Amino acid sequence: MMEFAGTPGTVTAFVLRLFQCFFAIASITYMVTTPNFYQVTAFSFLVASMGLQFVWSFGIACVDAYALAKKKIIQSRGLVGLFVVGDWVTATLSLAAASSSSAITVLSFSDLGGCRFGEECQKLQLAAGLAFLTWITIGISSLIMFWILAAG
Amino acid sequence: MMEFAGTPGTVTAFVLRLFQCFFAIASITYMVTTPNFYQVTAFSFLVASMGLQFVWSFGIACVDAYALAKKKIIQSRGLVGLFVVGDWVTATLSLAAASSSSAITVLSFSDLGGCRFGEECQKLQLAAGLAFLTWITIGISSLIMFWILAAG
Numbered sequence: 001m002m003e004f005a006g007t008p009g010t011v012t013a014f015v016l017r018l019f020q021c022f023f024a025i026a027s028i029t030y031m032v033t034t035p036n037f038y039q040v041t042a043f044s045f046l047v048a049s050m051g052l053q054f055v056w057s058f059g060i061a062c063v064d065a066y067a068l069a070k071k072k073i074i075q076s077r078g079l080v081g082l083f084v085v086g087d088w089v090t091a092t093l094s095l096a097a098a099s100s101s102s103a104i105t106v107l108s109f110s111d112l113g114g115c116r117f118g119e120e121c122q123k124l125q126l127a128a129g130l131a132f133l134t135w136i137t138i139g140i141s142s143l144i145m146f147w148i149l150a151a152g
Numbered sequence: 153m154m155e156f157a158g159t160p161g162t163v164t165a166f167v168l169r170l171f172q173c174f175f176a177i178a179s180i181t182y183m184v185t186t187p188n189f190y191q192v193t194a195f196s197f198l199v200a201s202m203g204l205q206f207v208w209s210f211g212i213a214c215v216d217a218y219a220l221a222k223k224k225i226i227q228s229r230g231l232v233g234l235f236v237v238g239d240w241v242t243a244t245l246s247l248a249a250a251s252s253s254s255a256i257t258v259l260s261f262s263d264l265g266g267c268r269f270g271e272e273c274q275k276l277q278l279a280a281g282l283a284f285l286t287w288i289t290i291g292i293s294s295l296i297m298f299w300i301l302a303a304g
Contacts, residue, residue, distance in 0.1 A: 040259060041255070041258045041259065041262060042255040042258065042259065092247065095244065095247055095248060095251070096247060096251040097251075099247070099248040099249075099251035099252045099255070100251045100252060100254065100255030101255070102252065103193070103194040103251070103252035103253070103255040103256055104255055104256070104259060106193045106194065107192060107193065107194065107256060107259075110193060111191060111192050111193055143298075146295075146298060146299075146302070147298075147302045149302075150298070150299045150301075150302030150303045151302045151303065151304075152303070
């Protein structure tokens with residue numbers, strides 16, 4: 001197995017996971033504090049997807065923290081394979097959720113001539129933006145994991 | 153360089169590219185035949201994204217057809233690297249476009265209590281569905297390309 005920045009059990013991998021957790025939970029917070037978000041399927045999907053992302057990233061962050069404490073890199077091919085599948089699934093869902101929410105936000109802001117909900121509008125934009133940041137960080141992790149698995 | 157189903161210059165790779173072209177152009181066709189689609193940003197984005205996907209997949213299909221005619225597999229690392237970047241960019245845009253359009257479609261069909269545009273509604277759903285099929289086929293190509301590059 002190759003060993004470079006982002007390999008499970010390195011500081012880079014751990015920091016990437018923390019960023020994913022942070023962005024995901026921030027996105028959920030902004031979304032659930034807008035009243036009636038659950039009436040729009042795309043917004044509910046964002047909350048579900050970011051929730052799953054948080055649980056997954058937090059789990060892997062714990063594994064990384066344990067490996068860091070024990071000072072050993074995770075080299076098991078089976079474990080890296082599992083990380084690849086989980087990362088790709090959550091990354092795909094995160095991008096889909098971010099795009100869907102942005103589409104609805106853009107529809108209400110630009111296409112329908114301006115958002116009319118005051119402070120909530122900013123929250124919706126922030127939630128969608130943070131979902132994109134989550135996707136960027138999980139995307140980086142996924143690519144690194146897939147590279148490690150393929151390069152064997 | 154490894155050589156398996158999906159490697160540039162094989163029949164599988166060529167067929168995958170043809171499917172991408174077909175789904176992309178079908179999605180564009182359904183979308184542009186609905187009047188006023190350009191008033192919704194997500195639908196315009198779908199047309200732009202599927203257009204880019206078609207151009208890219210058609211270009212690579214030509215390269216594959218040439219390689220098939222000459223009976224040689226494309227092994228150049230530089231060329232495969234270029235394919236990987238193009239595939240990932242277009243795959244990401246396709247998923248984003250498919251999700252955005254679906255979000256708007258779901259909003260008008262379910263959240264707002266039913267689509268009121270008769271025949272157009274079906275076209276919008278079909279365009280979004282075909283964009284997802286485009287994404288699945290380009291996703292498979294991207295994964296194969298990335299694996300070939302990493303396993304190099």
